[in-house]
Amino acid sequence: MATRKRLLNLDTMNQAVLDVEDPLGSVIAREVEMQQEINQGIKKPFDKVACCHLGDLQLMGYPPCTFLRQVAALCTYPELLDSDRFPQDAKQRARDIIKQLANGSVGSYNMTHINYEVNQKVAKFIERRDGGIPSNPRDILVSDGATQAILAVLAMAVNNEGTLRTGIMVSVPYHPLYADTIRLNEAVKVEYLLDEEHGWAVNVDNIRESLYAARKHCDPRVLCVINPGNPTGHVLSRDSMEEIIRLAAQEKLLLFADEVYQDNVFAPGAIFHSFKKVLFEMGPEYSERVQLVSVNSISKGISGECGLRSGYVEFVNVDPEVFGYLYILKSYELPNGVGVVAMESLLEPLQPGDPSYETFQAERRTLLNNLAKNARLAEEILNRAPGIHCNPIQGAMYAYPRIHIPDTAITLAQDQGVAPDALFCHLLLEDTGIILLDGTSFGQAAGTYHVRLSLIHPPQELKSTLQKIVEFHARFVQEYS
C-alpha cells in the first residue's frame, strides 16, 4: 500500500499548502503525546506538562464570563427562559437576541451578512468604544473569530496577476498565522523590525526602509500591525499610531489592524487607542483616504471564549464592491450561531445595578489584575537572570523575553537542523514539562533568540514556572558554554 502512488499525494496536491508551518500545531501535538506518556507511567523529571504556549484563558482555569454563558445557554435552549436559575438581565438579553434570530433559532441560517442586525450592535459597540465616531453596520463582517477574518481579508487582498507579487508587511515578531496566510496565498512576506531596544515600539523608519527595499521585488500593499502586541505585549502610543497612519496614507498601504487584545491592557499608563479612532481624529485628509481593516474577537479580551469562535472585522474606506465579494464568500462560511450569540451578549455593557453587573466586573478585575501581576513577575524574575531580558509588558497575554543561547548550543542546533531557540524550548520541555514557543516561529532580528511565554496562569503558579525557566536557562548556558 505504502508504495502505491496515490492520486492525491504530496506531489500532486496544492503546493502552496506544503509551505504552511503552523508551529503551534506541532508543539501541541508534542504536548498531547507527552501527557499520554505521563499517563502511561513513563518516568519524567516532572509531574505534569505546564502549558505556557497558548493564550487560552479557560484552559488555564479562568472561569468563563458567567453572563455570556447564561445568555448563550438560554439562546441554545430557550425553554430555560422561565427558569429561576438565571438572573433577569441575562434572560432579557437572551429574549432580545432570540427575537432577532431567524425564526428564533440559533440553528437557522442566520444571515448576519445580509440582514445586518448583529452588525448594528457591533457598530454601536464600536461607536461607544471610539467616543461616538460613526460606524456603519454595512462595513462590518461577523466572522468565526479573528483568524477566519484574517485569512479571508488577506486572501482577498492578494493579486499575483501582474509582474510583481503582492507583498504583505508584517512586524517582526508577528503571529505565525500571518506568515502562513501569506504562504498559502503565495504572497510575499515583507518584514519590518519592531524596536526591541524601545520596548517593542513600532519604528516607522524600519517600515519605510523595508517597504522601499521590498518594492524592488514585490508590490507591498498591506501593512499589518498587531496592537496590543502579540507576542510583544507592547501597547502602541497615540503618537506612534499617527505616524503609522501617515505612512499608510503616503505609501498607499491598506492598514490591517489586529486589535484582538484591545481589552487586555493592564500596565499603569498604557491606554488602548483603536486605529479607527486615531484615524478619524486626524481629520478627513486621513479618515477619508486610508483603507483600514480592524479585527476583534471574543477569544481574547475578558471573555476568553477561544472555543466558541466569534469575532468581527470592520472596514474603513474599502470599496463596497470589494467588501461585497467578501460577503459572498462568507455566505458559504456563515459564522456559527452560538458564537455570534455569545459575542452579542457583551456588545452592550451591563450597567451598575443590573443583577449581573457586580459578577461581571469582578470577573473582569480578576483577569486584568492577574495579567498585571504576572507581567510584573515575568519582568522581575526574567530580568534578574543573566542572559535573559524582558521588555516591559503593557498588554495582551504574553512575555517575549530575549534569551542568550551559547555558541555551542547554536552549533548543536544547526547540526540537528533546528533553530537554536527551538532547541532550547525542546530541551526545556523534556526537562521541566514547561511548554514555550520559540522566537523563530514569531520572527526575530538575526542573531537574537526569544521565547513566548503566556501570562495566564494563576500568579503563584507562574512564579514557580518562571523560576524553573530561569534555572533551566542557567544550566543550559553552563552546559553549552
Added chain:
Amino acid sequence: MATRKRLLNLDTMNQAVLDVEDPLGSVIAREVEMQQEINQGIKKPFDKVACCHLGDLQLMGYPPCTFLRQVAALCTYPELLDSDRFPQDAKQRARDIIKQLANGSVGSYNMTHINYEVNQKVAKFIERRDGGIPSNPRDILVSDGATQAILAVLAMAVNNEGTLRTGIMVSVPYHPLYADTIRLNEAVKVEYLLDEEHGWAVNVDNIRESLYAARKHCDPRVLCVINPGNPTGHVLSRDSMEEIIRLAAQEKLLLFADEVYQDNVFAPGAIFHSFKKVLFEMGPEYSERVQLVSVNSISKGISGECGLRSGYVEFVNVDPEVFGYLYILKSYELPNGVGVVAMESLLEPLQPGDPSYETFQAERRTLLNNLAKNARLAEEILNRAPGIHCNPIQGAMYAYPRIHIPDTAITLAQDQGVAPDALFCHLLLEDTGIILLDGTSFGQAAGTYHVRLSLIHPPQELKSTLQKIVEFHARFVQEYS
C-alpha cells in the same frame, strides 16, 4: 470619494474572487429587501414571502432536536447539570462530553484534530452505520459543517503548476458551492449530466464521456457525487454506486462523496448506502485503491442545525501526509465548540427505555413523514400541470422539476441578460412571494429549465404553495406564448 482610486479595489483585489457567484446570496438579499418593503407597507399581491429556496428546517418551523439542544445548553453552562429541567440521559451525555473537553470548557481551544477524542466517537458512529467496516479516527476531520470541509478538501486537491489545470468533475445539476469552490481555486469545472429521463440517476457513460473530452484541456482528478442528490432528490442504487467506484478506480479519480442528506431518505424502497460501505464490500481490489472522501453535517439529517455549523469528513486511502496538511490548515480554523458538542450528542444512538428516546423518535418521524408527504404532493401537483415534470423524489429535501419556458419568455430573458429560469423565478417571486432557485444556478442540460423547491414546509402550506406555483406557471406560459 467615489472617484478616488482605492488601494484595494475591484481591479487590484484577488481576481479569482470576482468569479464567485453565490446565487443563493442574491436571492436571500432580495427576500430580505422584499420583507422590508412589506413591513414598510408597500403593497404586494401577497401577504408574506414564502421561503422555498433553503434547506433550513428550523427557519421553516421544525423544532430543534430536544436532546441535542439540552446537551448543548448543559455543556455551555454546566451549572445546569444539577437542574431538574433536564432528563438524566441528557445530563449524562453532557457530563461525558464535558469530561473530555479541554479543562471541561467548550470555550477552550479543543484540538479535535490533535487529540482525536471526538474523532473516536465519529469513527464509532460510522462503523455502526456501515455494519462494522472499520473507521480510523485519524482519517477523520471535524469541521464547521460540510461547506468548510468541501472548501478545504477541494482546495487541497487543486494543483495548477503543471501544463494542465486540475479538473473537478461535478454532476449537472450540482450544488452552487461546488462551482464557486472550483472558480475560487482556479480549477476547471468538468460537468457530467445526470440522467433526468431515469429519475436523475448517475450514468457512468456520461461521466466517462465528459472525462475523456476534458482530458484534452485539463487534468480531471476529482469526481464529486452528491447522494442523496441535491437538488435532485435521487438516491443512488447500490449497483450504480459500484459502477461509479469501478470508474473511479479505472480512471484514478478521487471520489468526493457529499453524503450530507444520508438521514433524509423517505421514499418506499429507497435505501442510503454509504460509498465507504459499498467500496469495502467490493473487496480489497477497490477498498485499498480508491481514494474516497465523504462529508456529513448536522445542518441536514434529522437535527437540521444549519446555524450551529458542525460536521465531519472521512478520508479513505488518502496519504497521511496529505491529510496532515489539512490538519495543519484546520488548526487555524478550529471547529466551534458548541457545534462539535451538538454533533457529539447524536453520535451514539439513544436506546429504547432512555428518558429521551421517545421524544427523539417522534421528532425524527415527524420530519421524515412530512418530507415523504411533501415529496408525494410535489410529484402529484407538479406532474398534473402541463409543461412541468417532476421526477420521483426519494431523499434530501428538494424537488427539482423541469418547467417549460415559452420562446417569447426566453427571448425576453436574453434581452434582459438573465437566464430564462431566473426570469421565471423573479416574476414568480414578485407575483406570489414564493422564492424558488433557478436551475441555471444548479446546472441543467442545454435547452432545459428547472427550479429548485424545498420540501420542508408543513404539508398543508406546501400544498397551497405548489398550487400557486402551478397556477402562476400556467399564466406565465399563456402570457408568453
